[in-house]
Amino acid sequence: MSVTQTGSLPQVPRPSSGDSASEAGRGVDEELPPQRVRTLLGVLIVSAFVVILNETVLSVALPDLMEDLQIQATTAQWLTAGFMLTMAVVIPATGFLLERLPHRVVFLTALTLFTAGTALAAAAPNFPILMIGRVVQASGTALLLPLLMTTVLTVVPNERRGSVMGLISVVISVAPAIGPTISGVILGALSWRWLFLIMLPIAVLALVLGSVLMPSMGHPRKVKLDLLSVVLSVLGFGGLVMGLSGFGSHSGEGAEGGIPPIPALVIGVVSLAIFVWRQLRLQREDRALLNLRPFARPTFSISLGLMILSMGTLFGVVILLPIYMQTVLGHSTLTTGLSMLPGGLIMGLLSPFVGRFYDKHGAKVLVVPGTIVLSAAMWTFSTVNQGTPLWVIVIAHIVMSCGLAMLITPLMTSALGSLPQPLYSHGSALLNTLQQVAGAAGSALFITLMSVGAAAAAQGGADAVSAQSQGIHTAFIVGASISVAAIVASFFVPKRAQGSSAHREVH
Numbered sequence: 001m002s003v004t005q006t007g008s009l010p011q012v013p014r015p016s017s018g019d020s021a022s023e024a025g026r027g028v029d030e031e032l033p034p035q036r037v038r039t040l041l042g043v044l045i046v047s048a049f050v051v052i053l054n055e056t057v058l059s060v061a062l063p064d065l066m067e068d069l070q071i072q073a074t075t076a077q078w079l080t081a082g083f084m085l086t087m088a089v090v091i092p093a094t095g096f097l098l099e100r101l102p103h104r105v106v107f108l109t110a111l112t113l114f115t116a117g118t119a120l121a122a123a124a125p126n127f128p129i130l131m132i133g134r135v136v137q138a139s140g141t142a143l144l145l146p147l148l149m150t151t152v153l154t155v156v157p158n159e160r161r162g163s164v165m166g167l168i169s170v171v172i173s174v175a176p177a178i179g180p181t182i183s184g185v186i187l188g189a190l191s192w193r194w195l196f197l198i199m200l201p202i203a204v205l206a207l208v209l210g211s212v213l214m215p216s217m218g219h220p221r222k223v224k225l226d227l228l229s230v231v232l233s234v235l236g237f238g239g240l241v242m243g244l245s246g247f248g249s250h251s252g253e254g255a256e257g258g259i260p261p262i263p264a265l266v267i268g269v270v271s272l273a274i275f276v277w278r279q280l281r282l283q284r285e286d287r288a289l290l291n292l293r294p295f296a297r298p299t300f301s302i303s304l305g306l307m308i309l310s311m312g313t314l315f316g317v318v319i320l321l322p323i324y325m326q327t328v329l330g331h332s333t334l335t336t337g338l339s340m341l342p343g344g345l346i347m348g349l350l351s352p353f354v355g356r357f358y359d360k361h362g363a364k365v366l367v368v369p370g371t372i373v374l375s376a377a378m379w380t381f382s383t384v385n386q387g388t389p390l391w392v393i394v395i396a397h398i399v400m401s402c403g404l405a406m407l408i409t410p411l412m413t414s415a416l417g418s419l420p421q422p423l424y425s426h427g428s429a430l431l432n433t434l435q436q437v438a439g440a441a442g443s444a445l446f447i448t449l450m451s452v453g454a455a456a457a458a459q460g461g462a463d464a465v466s467a468q469s470q471g472i473h474t475a476f477i478v479g480a481s482i483s484v485a486a487i488v489a490s491f492f493v494p495k496r497a498q499g500s501s502a503h504r505e506v507h
Contacts, residue, residue, distance in 0.1 A: 037155050040213045041164060044107075044148045047206040048171040050199055051114050051141040054134075055083055055439075056179030056318060061192045068192065069127045076127075079134055081241070081440070086138035088237040088436040091429055092290045094146040096225060098425040104214040106147050111207040114140030118203055122196035133196075142432075145171075149428035153416060159359060165413040166355020169405070174351070176315065176439075178344035180322055184337025226282060229289035232275035239268025240437055244444040290433075291426035294419055302492050303415035304431060306367065309486045310407045311435050312442030313374065313479060317381070317400065320446045320475060325393065328386055328469045339394050343401035350405035355413070362495035363410035370406030371490040375483035377403060382476040386469050414493065449475035 058065070062076045069076075097106055117136030124130035148168060156164050186194050243265025282288040294300045318340075325336045358366060377400035384393065412431065419427045453474030457467035 036213065040155075040210075041152065041167075043206055043209045043213055044144075044151060045167050045171060047111060047203075047210065048144055048148050048168070049175050050202050050206070051110075051137070051144055052171050053175040053179055053182070054118075054137055054141065054199070055087075056080065056176045057183045057195055058192075061183050061187055061195060064187060064192050065130075069130070071127050079131065082131060083134050083138045083141075084436050084440050085238055085241045086135050087142040088241045088433055088440070089234050090139050090142035091146065091433040091436065092233045092237060093230065093429075094143055094432075095291060095426040095429040096289050097143070098147065098150055100225075103147060103151065104211075106143055107210050107214050108207070110140045110143035110147065111203060111210060112140070113137070113143070115200065115203040115207060118196045118200050122193050122200065145432045146425060146428040149416060149431070150425045153421070153424045153428075158417060161417055162355040162358030162409065162413045163352065164355065165416075166352040166358075166409045169351045169355070169409040169412060174344050174348040176318060178341060178348075180318065181337040181341040181344060184333045188334045224287055226278075226287060226289055229275065229278055229282065232271050232278060233289060236268055236272030236275045237433060237437065239264045239266075239271060241268075241440045243268055244437070244440040290429060291423060292430075294415075294423050294427040294430055297418050299418035299494055300415045300427065302489065302494075303363070303411045303418075304434065306371075306407065306486060306489055306493065307411045307415065307431065308434055308438040309482065309489075310374070310404055310411065311438040312445070313378070313400075313483065314404055314442070315439040316442035316446035316475075316479060317397070319443045320450060320472060321393065321397065323450070324384065324469075324472045325390070328465055328472065329388070329390065331390065335390075339390060340397060342394060343397040346398055347401040347405045350402060351409055354405055354409045358410045358413055363414040364490075364493050364495045366406045366410045367490045367493045368487075370403050370410075371483070371487040372403075373406065374400060374403030375480065375487055378476065378480035378483045382473065382480045384469075384473065384476065386465065411493070446475045446479060449478050 058079050062079070065079065066072065066076050094106075114137050117133045117138075117140060119133075120136060121130055121133030124133055148171075152161065152164050152168065183195060186198065243261045243263075276292065279288045279290055279292050283291050283293060321340060322336045325331045325339060326333065331339070354366060377396050380392070380396040380399070415431060416424065416427050450468075450471040452471070454467040454471030457470035458464070462470060
């Protein structure tokens, strides 16, 4: 994969003598030729695409897994929810790790964990081993994504970040969107184990290439680890994602033998509140596990808020559309996966062009129409019923994908580009963590609304298919209403991230 833009990337400068210690600690020991920068970013982007693809690749495979491993749906759904949960728990610590360890070490650790988890999952004889493999996979994914963004912010000049972030948005948005499609195609001819076996050689190749190409960025800085913050982070983000996923999977009821979602959500919210309070205290002494200073910058906060809405919508639709197409319209798994492919491909094709447009014109000119396009698609989804033709669903999904393509790259670049260099790793950790929470929240909201609407329709005498159709209609109505709020918020996004500089101090 090439990241060539108009002109060539300049050589990466050494940190100047006037840089602060924190900033110098993020420099590069050597000047990198443009070709090596492109190759390095290509390896990182491909690696990230492969690892994040695993977040949704099992969604279509759950029936096969349930039959092969003799497990219930309430157990099988944790192969996806547990992946998101692990990422939400691990990502907050990446800001600390990227300051404490050389980036090369973090990269090797991330790809080693992902490769080992993939191999373990492919060979898993039972559910517990498969679940362990998924957790190990997710741990590697959680380390790699913030590293990718921090590397881009370090080696790519501000005026060309939009183009490179456009490629990263393929990782963030397209990989989860086409996961069900890839899964459906593979499962049409092979067993679920091939979902992991096909990725294994790609992961090994990325590990080898990255070990050669990754420069010595991020000289270690002695930062003490606050163990209480780690515990609060695990309870806070873990409880939040577990609670939201529980609502989505069981409509407010706990899974058998598991933690009910309401207590998990309460524990998560309380722990998260204490975590935030402690980080605000510790960051005065530069000892915070996750520095919250990025939220003091309006551009970061507004852009991240819209990013959360966008990712929540994406994951909500990704989980709801297959249910609608299979249970209401009666289409096969393969047809369902292929129907969602055009939208995912178009999002991937548009993202690099959107990035280049952002470099020239800024965020607002993209974000405002992007929210309008997204809202139009959501209102179209809100009209679906038992007689809706498949082509209407495909077109609405394509329109939604176009809207998301116009949103994700500008919002991500605007948010991170508004930060000074010492906050790059913490800003990317915050962004990636809240994306996982947004994914869980979007899935939970759409599935819960569907279940509530279906139950109400069933009580009114509707048959099972009609009740399911009515429930899905209810979920999309609420999602479309939320999209109107996103349109209003889009007008507050500044044209460009103002005042971003790699050599500004953090106050």
